[in-house]
Amino acid sequence: MSAGRYRTPVTLEQPVVTHGADGTASLVYLSAGADFAAIRPSRLREELRGERLEGVVTHEIRLRHRDDITGGWRMSAGLRRYRLLSVAQGDDRGTELFCLAEEEGT
Template identity: 30%
Template sequence: MMKIGKLRHQITLQAPTLTQDSLGVVSETWSDTATVCAQIEAISGREFFDAARVNAEVTHRIRIRHRPGIVPAMRVLEGTRTFDIHSVLDVDGRKRELTLMCVERV
């Protein structure tokens, strides 16, 4: 079970939205879907090395309370930092918490 004290980061979840301007040019914009408390952890060197077999780019693990509708096409904002979500894991299958495996944009 997740302890509330570890959720010390406030993050904003965003989903991509395609918009079309008056000239018909389609562009991708981002819309806020939720602001929640989270735990953000950089993946350690060993975990990063082990994860390289599956996904060489994952750099952070973000834990939040379970909420429906979060998919890998979304991203996370935390202050000036941006994280692309690569996978969404229901930790114990009981819909209590989610682990977002992410890559921080630089």
């Protein structure tokens, strides 16, 4: 994929678990920088699994290769927020990441 296809500005957010003085744990997301991505809708639905609704992959996202991104990260593009479900090398040269994501709040 050529660099011109990464047209959507995104903000990457890394999950961090914090522990309170009372022993409680909280998941927060810290900004891990800005980048550009190609975001493409995939399936737009939820499925009933085990008597509860679970989200399914709604978008495929491609961006330039980074070593630090894993599943569980979040990505924001404008007012839309995506939860990265899986992250894999997108090509044989190691220049691109392919992510399966679920749009939050849909």
